Amino acid sequence: MLNRAGIVVCIGLLTGCAQLHHAQLGEIDNRNGSLAKAKKIDIKVSETGVNIKELADVARGVGGSRAAKGISQVEGIVSAFQLGPVTGEKVFNDKYAENMIAMLKAECPSGKLTGLMSVRESRKYPVISGEIVKVTGYCVTQ
Amino acid sequence: MIRYFFKASISVAALILGGCVSLYSASLTQIPVKRDNKISAESKKLIFLGLTFDNDYVDKVRDDLARKCPNGKVSGILTKDEFIAYFPPFVMARRIAAEGYCEQNSKA
């Protein structure tokens, strides 16, 4: 009940509820005032996640009582084929975060990065969600 | 029928006693050139009925690794955070394991 109320509030706000799953911080080297000469970098990759249960609830609401049984059967079959541990919602592409190194090198060609924070978060909307991997830090240019 | 049931019960009990393990998170730091001196440390906390009142067991891993590498630098650290289900939801455990390489007398 609380989850449904939360979803209604998020619809009203149209911003989505943010959920943090993991956060890790690396070493910060500010010797010789490195951070004063540093450029802040922010890399974010995301993929759309789908909540099958909420999708089925919406389909049942739209389809009516006659379609409810068929939709429940389809939901059961689809769920059986998507079993396993989940962080956030399920996505249909697991390669969206594989280019992080290339993106970091493009942002910081010198490779002198410090204060790297890796964040795994979700932004929840009705039925869908944004599964986000974010890396922020400082690139020392001099 | 009774023999089949007995064998099935033994198999399930073995699985339960061994515990089903899942990985919660993993991280790896920079791997050094010299990889001669390998060290590792582990810490485990049993959780009954899902109740736990502190996470101090995590600090033991870092302290053990630092003690095993006096006056040196520990790098190439692989950290595993595991969840072990012995008899959920009554008996479970969290285990943190870290292994890395100790560089003695390395330059700062």
Place this chain on the structure above:
Amino acid sequence: MKKTPKSRSPMLCRFFFLAGLTASGLGGCSYSIHNVHVSDFTPVNAESPSGEGRVVKAQAEQFVVFGFVGQTDYLTEAYRKIQSSCKGGEIRGLTTQHSTAHGFYSWTNKVLIQGTCFGGAVASKVRPAGKKA
């Protein structure tokens, strides 16, 4: 009193809709990325390493049925693989991605480790002299 025959087109539409939904659900495998960790790169107060280095990758998987598994050795396997891909070199800027590919009452846990290798030897297969391909 004549009974009007039920129109078959709404039922047929519903059937195709459900069949299409099932097919897309079965065909589209779902995944979940649990964690992506990025380690440190070149020390900011040191000279840049010579050369750009080369990107090295290592991946390991573990197939699990009904959650019955007693170890997470696939992570250690990926750790050994990334080290053997850069023997005698230093690996910096490591990204560790932990994800799961879902399936029918089973799933595959995956770990992908990528990094930049500086100064390491490339693993290569050397054919003994005198032997033909």
